[in-house]
Amino acid sequence: MNHKFIFTSLTRISDLAEKEFDLKKIDLKYWETGDYVMAKISDPGSNTLLLELPNGRMRGIIGGEKIIGALGERFATLEATGTWKKVGEDMKMHVLTGAGLFGKLTSKSAFIPNMMEVVYRGHSFRKGKKLTMSSFVEPVVEIPFRTPVVLFVGTSMSAGKTTSARIVTNLFKLAGYKVAGAKLSGAGRYKDILAIKDVGADTVLDFVDAGLPSSIYPKEKYKAILKQLLSRIAIQKADIAIIEIGASPLEPYNGDIAIKAIKDNIKCTILAASDPYAVHGLMKAFGIIPDIVTGITSNTLAGIAMVERLCNVKALNLIDSSTTKELKHILYNKTGLAL
Secondary structure: OOOOOEEOHHHOOOOOOOOOOEEEOOOHHHOOOOEEEEEEEEEOOOOOOOEEOOOOOEEOOOOOOEEEEEEOEEEOOOOEEEEHHHOOOOOEEEEEEOOOEEEEEEEEOOOOOOOOEEEEEEEEEEOOEEOEHHHHOOOOOOOOOOOOEEEEEEOOOOOOHHHHHHHHHHHHHHOOOOEEEEEEEOEOOOHHHHHHHHOOOOEEEEOOOOOOOEOOOOHHHHHHHHHHHHHHHHHOOOOEEEEEEOOOOOOOOOHHHHHHHHHHHEEEEEEEOOOHHHHHHHHHHHOOOOOEEEOHHHOOHHHHHHHHHHHOOOEOOOOOHHHHHHHHHHHHHHHOOOO
């Protein structure tokens, strides 16, 4: 293990922590999404900020440490936005997610701490070749994706998608099924798919495994990467795939493309929502009719009643164990898999 640097979770698909590499500064015009770069912490931002390691554990930081992460973009409605494309000649940028997503902060919520500031020190190279996330992704033979899907979408980030997906994954595993968990869009964090793994998913995959730090990427290129990711899921021959679309399908993470790519396989759609009006807005704007609405909006009887009256769809607080029987019934009716 190379202890000169903090290797963030975006490096988990690489061998950078085990094998030597060179560092070389290159002009901004040669930078690209997914480049592995080293940056030095110039301002820790807040003593509450942590970095996510390749194994998913969180690590505290000290000012002046050196981080290996990847260039990318983030456009989070509730927290922060940023992109490597806005980095200036001073080479200052920010750690946009704890996973090591590097880019220049363009806006942030007043309700989150100041973000960690870093200064670019160089790109990683071997034998004169720039190392990117895609450098460590072996292409697979593309095969048709036919795995039945329980789809989790949200009206925004932090609406309750991952918690709900964890509950549903556990139910299928307790019933003895082979489960594949996947996140097809969003900004790179290992914790989301690890949460699915922790409750028994036989395999977990996300866009990082296909070579992207976040799914904000040119649409045609994203489609090609998505085909590879879906083929990786299909190879597992799971009985059911628990698939999460990060953020909202209306945000620029290509979630709409991901949903269209798997629409013929979707057996059940579970929408995690922040409030009843967000449910109505997403249904109207995107044409999604969920089988279940859950998340923050289902925390109280008032929220549940409003969803059902306003949107005419079923709302269940999946965290409440008293709803498990009804949840199982809906999942069985939609997937045909007995629970």
